[in-house]
Amino acid sequence: MATCPAGHSSASTDYCDVCGERIGGAPASAPTPGSGPTGPGAGGAPGAAGIPAAPGGNPCPDCGTPASDRFCEECGYDFATGGGKPTPAPPEEPPAPAPAPEPVPAPSSPAPSSPAPSSPATGSEGGREAEGAPAADGWVAVVSADRDYYDAIIAELDPDAGVIAFPPYCPERRVPIGGGQVRIGRRSASRGVTPEIDLRVAPEDPGVSHVHAVLLARPGGAWALVDPGSTNGTSLNGSTATIPLNVEVPVGDGDRIHVGVWTTITLRKGEAP
Template sequence: MPVCPNGHTSADGRYCDVCGDAIPAPPSAPAPSAPAPSAADPAEPPVCPHCGTPRSGRFCEADGYDFDTGTLYTVELSIDRAARAVPLVPQPRTGSAPAVSSWPSALVAADRAYFDAVLAEMGPDAAGLTFPPYCPERRVPLRGGQVRIGRRSASRGLLPEIDLGAPPEDPGVSHLHAVLLAQPDGSWNLVDPGSTNGTTVNGGTEPIPVNVPVPMRDGDRIHVGAWTTITLSLQEGPP
């Protein structure tokens, strides 16, 4: 029952039945406080900003995002397939592609003007030569210390990097006709080791001397066989 300030028990909860004093209202119960977080319920782990995968380590398991540096990583296969290496190459987050350089290369083509010059020089002996009606151009990268020009020969174990024995086969090319040799300063020299029909350069009519290195420059043209012209691209640049 309510009790007044003078200690009287009263049936009336507002005023005391004995002395008539006002009975104060009982204090309200405090609001229940929020339960403390349980140690068994940890905060949710951060997620990858690119794919939303929850973080389980430094790198995202889905796209390779580095949580520590904020760098997105992608996987690119190495050029050397025999090595089967798969290096991680960082890509800028802005989306811009990194600069890529290509190898120096040689453009191999059937040259009608060179073929006509060969016919004029051979005269009647060129009666059996015909220019190929279809001979697509192809580009061969210049890699390693030497690039051989010739025709493949399984019996001799010759596998030239620039193989002119594939159809349409140039009948005037020797199995080992000429060789491009890389120099320490990045330049290239051309050597004819003793081909049957000789090697000319840049439309010239006199073959280069046998076993004498001839320096090559970007854009130089090498003429071999009956119709083949090889144009050099020696400056590295975007593919």
């Protein structure tokens, strides 16, 4: 057994089984070169949702990691829809210079030009990070430390196991969500993972995987929740029973998504971020 920098015992000696931290300065695994699938479910026999049938399938087209389930465990690529971190396009050749225009006499009374519209500001506002583009109908994910969920999780642990303390201060965060998919997890520079709902913000929940769960946009402004294979599972609305892996579960306004040891993400529709 190896021990990660956070103190967890791990059967794996490169990355911690519990929190995914790198162990003992082991070199990050390099992606296997080769040509990968060019679309969802390419190569192999896909399952009901375009998921590779077994581990060791075709490599991810973005990082080369062999497919083991619907989402790439290294970069979050979605084998079913082709989503995830986009493959960079080759640089285009610069266009040939246009011929110089013929000189045109200046008008005697030039018309006044209208001012160009100013572009909206981006970045953070009021100390809150702009962590995702808002959906057209105003969906917001409210991230909080849930004491009731924490107590239910601790009650199910082995009494001899080390107890993880509930954070004394964890301010609520409101993250606008939109687009085709919204990943929930913890960012990792070594793995190139940056989830849209990043739970590595202090105080960091030690039970959250790098790509723990994914919200998929559905027609009519609805959402579906998928757990692509997190270490500790994902549950809903106060239950500690985890949802099935790689199965779409419909969620909507007011639903509470529980991940890690104390984190609850509540979906809200039509609210300002």
